[in-house]
Amino acid sequence: MNILELVTKKDEEKVKKLKEAMEKRSIDVLLFRLVEDVLYISGYWSSFGFCSVLFPLDGEPTIITIEDEKDFAERSWIKDVRYVNLETKEKLGDPKGDMIKIIKEWMKDRNLHKASLGYEGSMEFFSTNAMSRENWSFGISTYEALKKNLPEVKLIDATDLIYEVRSLKSEREVEIMKIVNEVADMGLEAFHKSLEEGKREIDLQAEVEKEVMERGIGYKGIERLVVFAMIMSGKNSAQAYKMYNVSTIKKLEKGDFVLMELNLNVEGYWSDTTRTYVVGKPNKEQEDIFDTALEAQERALEAIRDGVRASDINSIAFEVLKKRGYWNYITHRLGHGIGVNMHEPIPALHLASNHIIRSNMIFSVEPGIYGHKYGGIRIEDMVLSLKNKGERLNKYYRGA
Amino acid sequence: MNILELVTKKDEEKVKKLKEAMEKRSIDVLLFRLVEDVLYISGYWSSFGFCSVLFPLDGEPTIITIEDEKDFAERSWIKDVRYVNLETKEKLGDPKGDMIKIIKEWMKDRNLHKASLGYEGSMEFFSTNAMSRENWSFGISTYEALKKNLPEVKLIDATDLIYEVRSLKSEREVEIMKIVNEVADMGLEAFHKSLEEGKREIDLQAEVEKEVMERGIGYKGIERLVVFAMIMSGKNSAQAYKMYNVSTIKKLEKGDFVLMELNLNVEGYWSDTTRTYVVGKPNKEQEDIFDTALEAQERALEAIRDGVRASDINSIAFEVLKKRGYWNYITHRLGHGIGVNMHEPIPALHLASNHIIRSNMIFSVEPGIYGHKYGGIRIEDMVLSLKNKGERLNKYYRGA
Structure with missing residues (x-):
């Protein structure tokens, strides 16, 4: 449909x-x-x-x-x-x-x-x-x-x-959110493929937004779409946990972490995703940072099931960061509900949350590691909670 | 500064x-x-x-x-x-x-x-x-x-x-609005120069937004800028008087009117401009439509002075449309205040307005002609009211 x-x-x-x-x-x-x-x-x-x-x-x-x-x-x-x-x-x-x-x-x-x-x-x-x-x-x-x-x-x-x-999505809303995130994946791909030493953050933003508009309008009947791609590289990426994200005129340099926060509004429904990549080949330390964030996200996904506490999901992901030495580099909760607004209060994936995860909730799972010498990274996907697991609605590559 | x-x-x-x-x-x-x-x-x-x-x-x-x-x-x-x-x-x-x-x-x-x-x-x-x-x-x-x-x-x-x-801008705000409209002019220029038979409306939107971001960020110290370019061509342009404007996947055809509504937010201050151009060479009737809109805008600019009624400015522009046979093709007021919001209530350039134009107001002057066989056109500039005239803050070409 x-x-x-x-x-x-x-x-x-x-x-x-x-x-x-x-x-x-x-x-x-x-x-x-x-x-x-x-x-x-x-x-x-x-x-x-x-x-x-x-x-x-x-x-x-x-x-x-x-x-x-x-x-x-x-x-x-x-x-x-x-x-x-x-x-x-x-x-x-x-x-x-x-x-x-x-x-x-x-x-x-x-x-x-x-x-x-x-x-x-x-x-x-x-x-x-x-x-x-x-x-x-x-x-x-x-x-x-x-x-x-x-x-x-x-x-x-x-x-x-x-x-x-x-907070509890209907079958129809799940279908809608799947389409929205197919478009988000187009943006993540455009970001990955356009990344290049010497480009300015703002150029990359403009390129990604252009590609999402061009491919998104008309896709599965989409008529109205709003896209915001914020690019932060090197030291700027260390600020990406803040509530604002601004692309600047800074040029991408070899070895930089480059983080993109991509927010889409497709026919009124939102997607909120983040990818971080390295300009050129990542070094060992950088690879360790990516592995850690990925492991945190994966452990959370596996732990999601109908009836589990949202705070427990958050703890499980944070345990990975603690164990691997990054406890001081995570500054925010693990995730938030999403749907007809980008931040919905239920469920809050937070250590102090009293929400229970139910089947057919949709929320972000977004471990981040910020403020070390390379700047910051975040890997953020939209996740649908099923009876026994969390299913990522974004399929695009999450590595370094 | x-x-x-x-x-x-x-x-x-x-x-x-x-x-x-x-x-x-x-x-x-x-x-x-x-x-x-x-x-x-x-x-x-x-x-x-x-x-x-x-x-x-x-x-x-x-x-x-x-x-x-x-x-x-x-x-x-x-x-x-x-x-x-x-x-x-x-x-x-x-x-x-x-x-x-x-x-x-x-x-x-x-x-x-x-x-x-x-x-x-x-x-x-x-x-x-x-x-x-x-x-x-x-x-x-x-x-x-x-x-x-x-x-x-x-x-x-x-x-x-x-x-x-x-509604009464300070000297400092006038300076700000001038810079904002220098950026708007970059967008009007990008639109004019990118116009080409066969391109889709949405492609043109993406190109203009990209160019405004790339040239605007960094210009005179600008760090934050939001740009919205809505392109409507041919029959779609006849709808451009409505409150929403959507670029579609329709391709530009020879002889089409192509209308762009360009809205910028630069460091919190707004610009709201419109240009319409023809794909290829305009015919006689099309030229007459442009001439009429231009004349309406010019007569309004000349009539602006400290102490004049906003409703009189609107009447003067509308008289031109009436005289030249386009009375049924204008659907909206002549203009609106602007500043830290895109639509500010004072002054309302409307036939039923009771506002008085004062020096250092900034507002749109936007005669439009919609719904004839070629679609619709609008010419919209930001105007600063001076003691004895209205000064356009947008300098870019207004013809066909």
Whole structure:
């Protein structure tokens, strides 16, 4: 199936899971306002970010959005799509006011004006829209307007519920994430093959991004794709554990570690991978560093199974680093959940995590060794947890 | 001066303007939580997006951020930088809780625990951070935590104040925007020169983005730059008035209009430009379309002066389109403000706008003609309003 069919068709498994969670928490309606959640439930990935979905426990859901995105919105399995008035060349619009009005009427029409409404109250950290330039959030003014316009409604912060449901991928989502990571592999390959002494980090970034766009758009039906390749070499690679990664004008030198953090957003679903290679032939010490990271990743993969503690997976990988003398060179947790956002809170592969790994979770496994004399390396793959093992969704070469 | 010096040094003009506005509204402290406002006041452009600035009417301001961004934050003229505890490999962190604690103590230490605090209450639409992948907003849960932790503080939604102050650029900001648009011109040139029958839209996008990255990083000290080039040709170009623009795998054909929307974020400041060219030689009708758009843009530029109504500028440009028979082919307003976000509300160059153009505003002037048999064209430049005219910040060729 092509990716847009997978994304936009009704995902019965997902709908069922969501309704069970709503029932347990006595939530009658979920209001999704963030791009990632609108995508999650409807399959409609907003470019601009002004969109929402009313998802009731009983009855059919409704999308509210702008006319400009009609083509995208009407691909969704949700057939009731309502539009707000946008500005024309002659009149100014009030899309937010219109949205509140539609929500109010919708609740009244369905006799839900005294219902409990779940909202994304603590989701201040969220994925960008397809444009990646400006964002719409669910903020304070919409929240205040909801309270004012729905005085009898019980507002419930449903953030935890949403993250919990999102953490267990449906069969359809697993298929989507496999396609996304086929594209990621194209980027890892482009990086490996373009690596060359004398090139600047920024040149390599531009080349990888170009190749991913050119090969990715059109692949299995992909229409929208955002790609970010950050290249850090030599000493810069020692900084690659930080939250920002910047390619500079530094040239690649013989013997350098060159690390690429590759982040893709393909039709709304994310991939987050890293490869490190050496310019020229690695020396013995460098080989030992790679072997150690690889062994840490492999031991973690083998230990993954339904029911195991996420903290135990992290410990098993860290044990390898300790045993081989690299304990001071790992600075961060082993991994994080991923899906419609690049960092999802469940599961946290962290020593202090209380999450349990379940089948059909998808997360990163990313041992890193930073700050020794050669800089830093990281090997990061997307991993699907199966009943008895972890399966890497990225197949591209992980060595030196 | 290089761009980072311009961005990070204290901008006395800006600080004065902001304090005058605060005084008028009786705001003792402004809390900036969004990346664009933190950049605006401190010159520190966050990669990750978790950052804030406490800006008091009296006394020195304070930055609160994460240790990972120390290098960026400590370039700011604001010398008091405080850090929240992030997660380590062994402990989970609580950056939001830490931030609230720091704010609370800061207010108490300065005897401001009963002060009025301005916040970004209605800014649900905002610029992305330097990473462009995930965002932090100022959301409902932080707002509720502030109310709880600062029970005696008077919270004031300062959105209007912030947008008003931001609309008048300081001399330093004008310099910054000039550099940003020198980079934009590199992109417009790359587009024009790479245009070729048989290439796919997506190939052209990848080529332009590559060239902008390669030439832009390092130019006048630029370290961080995000570039988005959307190419729409032939029939696709007729859709270019919509809020999303997607390059497809369609190949450029002889006689096609090819439209590029180019959006740059350079060290936190935006440029938003558009060029349209014809593959091969334009015919008479096509030339007439270009002439019309150019004339509309030129008439608007000449009419710009300190004190004129934004709506009048829009009317003057639209008169040209009407007179030359293209009234039904323009679908949107003439332009929008720009700066630390790509779309800023002031000034709105719209027929229904009540804004007055003042010297040192920067905005787009972007007449477009869409939906005729050749598709659509738009010519969009960044314009600085001077006392007696509008000055285009983009110099690259605008013809067919």
